[in-house]
Amino acid sequence: MDDNLLQYIRRYIDISDSEFLVFSSYLSTLNLKKREQLLRSGDICRARYFITSGCLRLYYIDQKGHEQIMHFGIENWWLTNYDSLLNKIPSHLIIEAVEKTQVLELKEVSLQELYRKIPKMERFFRIIMERTYIATQRRIEFMYSMSGEEIFKGFIDANPEFVQRIPQYMLASYLGITPEYLSFLRKTP
Amino acid sequence: MDDNLLQYIRRYIDISDSEFLVFSSYLSTLNLKKREQLLRSGDICRARYFITSGCLRLYYIDQKGHEQIMHFGIENWWLTNYDSLLNKIPSHLIIEAVEKTQVLELKEVSLQELYRKIPKMERFFRIIMERTYIATQRRIEFMYSMSGEEIFKGFIDANPEFVQRIPQYMLASYLGITPEYLSFLRKTP
Numbered sequence: 372m373d374d375n376l377l378q379y380i381r382r383y384i385d386i387s388d389s390e391f392l393v394f395s396s397y398l399s400t401l402n403l404k405k406r407e408q409l410l411r412s413g414d415i416c417r418a419r420y421f422i423t424s425g426c427l428r429l430y431y432i433d434q435k436g437h438e439q440i441m442h443f444g445i446e447n448w449w450l451t452n453y454d455s456l457l458n459k460i461p462s463h464l465i466i467e468a469v470e471k472t473q474v475l476e477l478k479e480v481s482l483q484e485l486y487r488k489i490p491k492m493e494r495f496f497r498i499i500m501e502r503t504y505i506a507t508q509r510r511i512e513f514m515y516s517m518s519g520e521e522i523f524k525g526f527i528d529a530n531p532e533f534v535q536r537i538p539q540y541m542l543a544s545y546l547g548i549t550p551e552y553l554s555f556l557r558k559t560p
Numbered sequence: 561m562d563d564n565l566l567q568y569i570r571r572y573i574d575i576s577d578s579e580f581l582v583f584s585s586y587l588s589t590l591n592l593k594k595r596e597q598l599l600r601s602g603d604i605c606r607a608r609y610f611i612t613s614g615c616l617r618l619y620y621i622d623q624k625g626h627e628q629i630m631h632f633g634i635e636n637w638w639l640t641n642y643d644s645l646l647n648k649i650p651s652h653l654i655i656e657a658v659e660k661t662q663v664l665e666l667k668e669v670s671l672q673e674l675y676r677k678i679p680k681m682e683r684f685f686r687i688i689m690e691r692t693y694i695a696t697q698r699r700i701e702f703m704y705s706m707s708g709e710e711i712f713k714g715f716i717d718a719n720p721e722f723v724q725r726i727p728q729y730m731l732a733s734y735l736g737i738t739p740e741y742l743s744f745l746r747k748t749p
Contacts, residue, residue: 431705434705439704439705441697441701441704453693453697454698457691486683490679490683491679491682493679493686494675494686496686497682497685497686500693501642501646504642504692504693504696505643505646507693507697507700508630508642508643508696509643511630511696511703512628514700515630515736516620516622
């Protein structure tokens with residue numbers, strides 16, 4: 372039994388050991404090498420991924436050929452392309468391992484079956500969606516209201532360890548600033 | 561019984577007439593005048609609002625004193641400040657009626673009770689959150705990848721009637737462009 376995952380779920384819902392075993396039986400462990408892709412552009416996303424170690428990024432290639440990062444995901448975070456997953460449309464977003472990463476894969480068809488077996492998982496994923504939404508709402512507000520410098524300083528204050536882990540050009544893409552400007556900001560006290 | 565609301569809910573979950581009556585008993589109808597506020601800056605948000613007619617906006621006042629609109633909500637859409645509601649923190653976002661508006665108010669304390677009485681409402685609000693999240697993810701992508709002109713043209717193509725209903729300066733704020741540039745774009749074929 373994965374104690375870390377059990378504790379994580381019990382933060383949000385009451386779940387018995389036997390229910391957790393049923394839930395766990397729907398998960399597959401995937402080990403990804405750095406740069407390995409979980410979701411390719413053009414494919415329909417079929418699963419949600421819970422990150423147990425490492426880091427994923429969700430990004431797309433814009434019309435000018437530049438990578439634009441939408442989200443990062445680290446330990447104890449769910450990542451997927453919800454639009455592709457739930458509307459069953461081809462994804463133009465790519466999910467890729469930033470570093471060596473381990474995820475638990477939960478296929479959407481399995482999840483629908485799981486909801487029938489253990490209805491309280493509806494509650495769990497309802498809460499996860501609310502938290503994910505709040506993070507995204509805050510992000511939009513940052514994008515509107517802050518300068519590149521303020522976004523950078525806010526982000527490193529909130530995620531000091533994470534900033535050390537990822538390549539600087541990825542961080543710049545996520546923050547919507549150029550790598551050169553990021554480099555300048557890092558040198559500014 | 562509100563047939564429109566019942567049909568709306570049945571798009572997402574199976575609900576019996578008697579369950580719907582229980583759900584309805586938790587809702588209060590509020591009639592708002594144009595510019596009336598449902599949530600004031602500094603208050604903790606205590607409810608979700610389902611719009612039956614009219615239009616709401618969620619916005620804040622930035623450091624320069626400008627209004628920045630985060631979202632609009634129209635008929636058959638839920639609107640609230642999830643961050644304030646779920647984390648019980650004072651809201652700096654304001655919810656206000658753009659025009660004469662009617663909403664159904666669902667208090668969060670009532671909803672927690674409702675989840676216990678009718679667990680399938682977890683499923684309903686899980687699905688609503690997923691849809692809300694997808695809309696927001698698309699929004700972020702637009703903000704990153706499109707020019708003001710592309711955002712404007714995409715928005716009027718997707719929401720032709722809505723564009724006629726709201727004041728132009730609000731539309732400009734939502735799209736992240738100046739009212740002058742919006743006026744210029746409207747004149748461009």
